Amino acid sequence: MIEFKAISKKWPDGTAALSDVNVTIPKGQFCVILGPSGAGKSTLLRAVNGLMQPTNGEVVIDGVTLTSATARTLRQRVAMIHQHFNLTLRMSVAANVLAGLLPVVSTGRAILGWFTPEHRAKACALLERVGLTPKHVQRRAGELSGGQQQRVGVARAFMLDPEVVLADEPVASLDPKISREILSLIRDAARERNATVLCSLHQVDLAREFGDRIVGMRDGRIVFDGTPEEFTDERVEALYHGAQWEDHPATEVEAELDALQPQLVAA
Amino acid sequence: MDIKPIPVPAQGTTLDWHLDQPYRAKHLLLLIILLAVLLFTGHRTEMDKMVVMTGQAVGNVVGLADDSQVVRGLSRVGESMWPPALGTEEEVARLTDLDRNNLPFLASIKTHERVEQKLNTDTLQLEEQREQVEVLVKPLGYLWMVFIKMLETIEIAIWGTLFSVVLSIPLAWYAARNYTYNKFTYTLARGTISLLRSMPELIVALFLVLAYGFGPIAGVLALGLHAAGFLGKFYAEDIENADKKPQEALEAIGAGKLKTLWYGVMPQVVPQYIAYTLYILDRNVRMATVIGLVGAGGIGQELKGRFDMFQYDHVATILIAIFIVVFLLDQFSARLRAKLI
Numbered sequence: 027m028i029e030f031k032a033i034s035k036k037w038p039d040g041t042a043a044l045s046d047v048n049v050t051i052p053k054g055q056f057c058v059i060l061g062p063s064g065a066g067k068s069t070l071l072r073a074v075n076g077l078m079q080p081t082n083g084e085v086v087i088d089g090v091t092l093t094s095a096t097a098r099t100l101r102q103r104v105a106m107i108h109q110h111f112n113l114t115l116r117m118s119v120a121a122n123v124l125a126g127l128l129p130v131v132s133t134g135r136a137i138l139g140w141f142t143p144e145h146r147a148k149a150c151a152l153l154e155r156v157g158l159t160p161k162h163v164q165r166r167a168g169e170l171s172g173g174q175q176q177r178v179g180v181a182r183a184f185m186l187d188p189e190v191v192l193a194d195e196p197v198a199s200l201d202p203k204i205s206r207e208i209l210s211l212i213r214d215a216a217r218e219r220n221a222t223v224l225c226s227l228h229q230v231d232l233a234r235e236f237g238d239r240i241v242g243m244r245d246g247r248i249v250f251d252g253t254p255e256e257f258t259d260e261r262v263e264a265l266y267h268g269a270q271w272e273d274h275p276a277t278e279v280e281a282e283l284d285a286l287q288p289q290l291v292a293a
Numbered sequence: 294m295d296i297k298p299i300p301v302p303a304q305g306t307t308l309d310w311h312l313d314q315p316y317r318a319k320h321l322l323l324l325i326i327l328l329a330v331l332l333f334t335g336h337r338t339e340m341d342k343m344v345v346m347t348g349q350a351v352g353n354v355v356g357l358a359d360d361s362q363v364v365r366g367l368s369r370v371g372e373s374m375w376p377p378a379l380g381t382e383e384e385v386a387r388l389t390d391l392d393r394n395n396l397p398f399l400a401s402i403k404t405h406e407r408v409e410q411k412l413n414t415d416t417l418q419l420e421e422q423r424e425q426v427e428v429l430v431k432p433l434g435y436l437w438m439v440f441i442k443m444l445e446t447i448e449i450a451i452w453g454t455l456f457s458v459v460l461s462i463p464l465a466w467y468a469a470r471n472y473t474y475n476k477f478t479y480t481l482a483r484g485t486i487s488l489l490r491s492m493p494e495l496i497v498a499l500f501l502v503l504a505y506g507f508g509p510i511a512g513v514l515a516l517g518l519h520a521a522g523f524l525g526k527f528y529a530e531d532i533e534n535a536d537k538k539p540q541e542a543l544e545a546i547g548a549g550k551l552k553t554l555w556y557g558v559m560p561q562v563v564p565q566y567i568a569y570t571l572y573i574l575d576r577n578v579r580m581a582t583v584i585g586l587v588g589a590g591g592i593g594q595e596l597k598g599r600f601d602m603f604q605y606d607h608v609a610t611i612l613i614a615i616f617i618v619v620f621l622l623d624q625f626s627a628r629l630r631a632k633l634i
Contacts (some may be wrong), residue, residue: 075545101547112542117560125556128548137550179542186546 027053027220030188032083035069036244039193043069044246045078051222051239053088053189055211058237059226060123060250062266064133065243067226071192074224077106087190105188107212109195111175115168115229119158122167123149126185152181156211166289175206184215191216193225209236230262259262370605377609381434385427400431435607438612439592446591447618449509450577453516458570460521465528472532472550482525489522509590516580518575527569531562541560567633571626578622582615 028051035044044066051057059067072078073085076097085092092100113122124141156177167178175222183191193212197205213236216223227233233240234254242250242265385391398557407424467473467482494515501511540557563589585593592611
């Protein structure tokens with residue numbers, strides 16, 4: 027269970043990224059966060075593992091408040107899947123997946139790359155689970171396609187059997203078919219472990235398909251919170267209409283257009 | 294996200310678009326000042342004289358000018374350098390453990406007649422004295438000696454490089470802004486790097502020869518210390534400039550700094566590290582020949598000795614040897630780089 031208690035974040039230049047966000051996400055839920063670019067989706071996700079320090083408020087995970095003292099142990103229970111996969115491209119697929127174990131592996135073993143047979147077996151099992159083949163194991167991560175890289179990212183995220191999975195626009199740069207596959211992988215792997223998933227997305231159709239719950243954000247505030255059935259086309263229009271902020275347009279305009287697709291079809 | 298978005302202005306606002314030329318009058322002024330400075334310093338460094346002398350030399354070569362100081366100097370050196378020395382001659386009388394029936398490989402004993410002018414103390418007249426001297430001639434003896442010295446030089450360079458790599462790794466860790474512990478360790482590491490880099494090998498070797506005596510120890514330490522500053526700076530800057538995304542992924546699960554560096558940064562920077570290290574090895578081989586001049590071992594020490602005794606034919610052999618080694622090393626490091634990157 028993740029509780030956001032009155033989270034606010036102000037950047038040093040005075041921009042309010044989050045203003046008084048209160049949400050509770052029960053254990054095992056697949057919660058999708060939707061909203062225009064710059065709404066504060068990533069910022070909210072980052073509050074869970076302490077990559078972002080909120081100006082006010084606190085995050086409580088299974089009853090433990092995230093502070094600098096508890097961050098180290100909490101982070102091991104919170105996995106993260108990234109928009110740009112964030113793999114070490116010049117390292118093998120195997121090493122990238124095994125890197126997901128780094129918090130629990132001794133420094134000596136980590137530096138020598140001398141992982142235990144159980145750990146290596148687990149890495150192989152997860153790679154198979156995400157749909158890769160033994161041929162991929164020793165390939166450099168940078169040689170794989172985007173979809174395959176995100177599969178490696180998913181495998182890495184589940185190496186520590188996390189209780190919470192944060193997925194920050196995990197399919198923003200992937201085609202619709204692969205996007206579905208990746209989201210299915212995340213959802214199914216999380217269900218097997220009864221892990222809570224917090225996933226930010228730009229695609230409304232995917233959000234409706236995969237989310238147990240949809241949280242809509244706009245200008246750092248929660249403007250919608252409900253089931254996919256309640257998230258009607260009018261709500262979509264209200265969420266995205268007249269969005270005021272636009273950041274890195276080159277990478278996100280496409281995703282944004284994707285997100286608007288259902289509306290255009292409806293209209 | 295730490296990228297600050299640019300607010301989209303309200304509809305209907307008149308926007309002021311302008312795209313200026315990249316140059317203005319002040320750029321022309323700067324160009325004129327730059328030219329003036331170049332002319333001034335050119336005169337101070339005798340660049341004008343250099344042009345005149347070189348012109349004379351070219352004229353002399355094609356037969357237009359009668360005399361050229363440059364050509365005279367160069368031809369004098371050239372004559373005494375050619376042919377390069379290959380063999381050695383040693384007086385048999387001075388060799389205590391020579392076995393005449395079992396001479397070294399390719400060696401032979403020859404007899405020279407030595408003519409000496411001696412003052413006869415009775416007549417107070419100079420008299421010619423003829424003396425038969427036996428010498429042991431090794432036709433490739435000097436080449437072998439240069440080979441051994443060159444090997445020593447390469448060994449000094451390799452050990453100097455090893456020393457600098459080992460020393461620069463902790464320096465790079467503390468000097469990388471995103472991995473150092475605090476401002477103090479950062480400043481200390483950057484200061485050490487600047488200090489090491491600011492001391493030329495030749496000067497360091499000079500002092501280390503005083504401390505450790507003549508020989509390779511001073512050479513290895515001098516090369517290692519200077520290169521550690523160089524490598525520390527470049528390793529640290531590579532760590533700082535490495536792609537942040539994999540580091541963020543590992544930081545997010547609480548992997549710790551050292552493991553993040555090893556898995557998130559090292560694989561990215563290894564090709565660059567190898568390139569820098571090979572460059573340092575290449576540079577150390579060249580520098581190892583130079584620091585021998587102050588007695589820090591290797592071929593440089595031999596070069597200095599021969600130069601001081603005006604044995605330019607021996608100097609020529611050494612210079613050719615250095616050229617061959619640097620050339621081969623270049624080929625080797627290019628191949629190694631291509632293979633590893």
